[in-house]
Amino acid sequence: MRNVAIGFLGTQLDMGRMKRWKPTVGLCTDPGFPLDRLELLHHARNIGLATGIKAEIEAKSPLTEVRLVEMNLDDPWDFEEVYGKLFDFARSYGFDEDRERYHVHLTTGTHVAQICWFLLTESRHVPAHLIQTGPPRRAGDLPKMDVIDLDLSRYNALQQRFDVQARESGDLLRGGIETRDAGYNALIDRVELVAGSSDGPILLTGETGTGKTSLARRIYELKLNRRRVKGRLVQVNCAALRGAEARPMLFGQRRGATGVAGSERTGALREADGGVLLLDEVDALGWDEQSLILQAIETGRYHPVGADHEVTCRFQVLATAGTDLAGLVAQGRFRPDLFAALSLWQFELPPLRDRRADIEANLTHELARVEGLLGRRVGFNSDAAEAWLRFATDPATPWSGNFRDFGGAVLRLCTLAPRGRITRAMVDEDIAALHARWQAAERNEDAQLVAEVLGPEAEVDPFDLVQLAHVLRTCRRSASLSAAGRSLFAVSRAQKATRNDADRLRKYLARFDLDWAAVQEG
DSSP states (O other): OEEEEEEEOOTTGGGTTBTTBOHHHHHHHOTTSOOSEEEEEEOGGGHHHHHHHHHHHHHHOTTOEEEEEEOOOSOTTOHHHHHHHHHHHHHHSOOOTTTEEEEEEOSSSOHHHHHHHHHHHHTTSSOEEEEEEEOOSSTTOOOEEEEEOOOGGGOHHHHHHHHHHHHHHHHHHTTTOOOOOHHHHHHHHHHHHHHHHOOSOEEEEOSTTSSHHHHHHHHHHHHHHTTSOOSOEEEEEGGGOOGGGHHHHHHOBOGGGTOOTTOOBOOHHHHTTTSEEEEETGGGOOHHHHHHHHHHHHHSEEOOBTOSSOEEOOOEEEEEESSOHHHHHHTTSSOHHHHHHHOSEEEEOOOGGGOGGGHHHHHHHHHHHHHHHHTSOOEEOHHHHHHHHHHHHOTTOOOTTTHHHHHHHHHHHHHHOGGGEEOHHHHHHHHHHHHHHHHHHHHHHHHHHHHHHHOTTOOOOHHHHHHHHHHHHHHHTSSSHHHHHHHHTTTGGGGOSSOOHHHHHHHHHHTTTOOHHHHHHO
8 A cells, every 4th residue: 555644844843953854854765664645734935945845855755756735824823723724634635545544744733733633533534643753863873753543442551441441430330249231231331431421411210229329429420530520419309399498409599588697508509510410309390390490400500599690500410210201291290391401311220120130249249238337247148048049039029129128138137147147037037028018019009000090989809909900000101002902911812813902901991981091191
């Protein structure tokens, strides 16, 4: 392939003022770097010097073609002008990477030009390597020449450092737990990429107890480590933002608002200036409070209570939600513009029952955490550990409260462990207690759901209650009556010659005077 170099004329260096060394001439006459063509950029007023350098190169390296390219820069130290001119040059240049290998000569030109060359080559607008040349160290030595390839994957040591940093960031977001679930690990890798390179809002959704708030705090730590923020993490419990207290909590309050000494409040937004505002349980915000916070998020401007003038602050936003916000928007219970503002980056944390492969690693982590709380070592007897892991990883174990149930179970076992040993009897007793709690909660949830749809006065047999509640949940998460029917009759439909799942489901709902619309609205 032919070697092609592009570079500025050195208005000082190419006059030979440094040990009579001329970088542009030296570039073209290096015996270890045969150069086929040089694109020499120069100002019109320097045409005399450029013509002289061209003649000198042609005399010393006859096989090197020198093209003089006029580029008039009014101010070679003006970044916008230099970058713009070089960008236009790159767009109009016919790069032929199949036949030619391109190099940018960094030694000549201003520091601004060097920065612009770097940006254009790093972004591949100029598909080239960078070349740095220097005068010979001693008489008789050849001039120095270094070729810099911006493909960092070629530099093993650098790549290993990047890999270490990526692993450290992933470990931070995982809380130091060696997770094995492929889906969860892929999610964390994406969160790490977004949090480390974007200042946009991040929305974390998932069931109660899936670790949304803990992950949000670790995202803040990652941003702090990456120097994307300098300020504090300010956590706001959105469920507490109600009524007259909402504005002072968010925006702060001046003394003049009440006339009472000591009534001044800074407000969460001011405290988060330069840092991160964490809107925890944002789905619990009332409609009026949603309106209050939307403008502040979008503009960073607001009026503290009792203030005459607007205040400006800059902060990044993290939010958590245990309810499907898109569903709340469809029901008219959450502002679509606020949802759009918060969900630039949205990640749904999976429930613990979908992460069975991570249970053993999380058990090890929880044991270490509880040992720190209790100030003593605790461990399972071998039969107890086997029984507990068998229960915890059983697909029939619902883990309804996710890590809250999980962490609570470990804490109870460790606290009650005689002489720091968890026995099989203790494990069996706690498993029975968990099952009883989950069943009671499920019965209560079933009753609430059926009452929500049929009305509080409706009377339903216990046998029908469980079945109807399951049907209602399936209908609400399905896109259509037919889709819900296919899910509910998945086994029996395979045994029928004709399948009309929608009609079967319609007839079932009619037994309770229900139709598809009533189920969705209820």
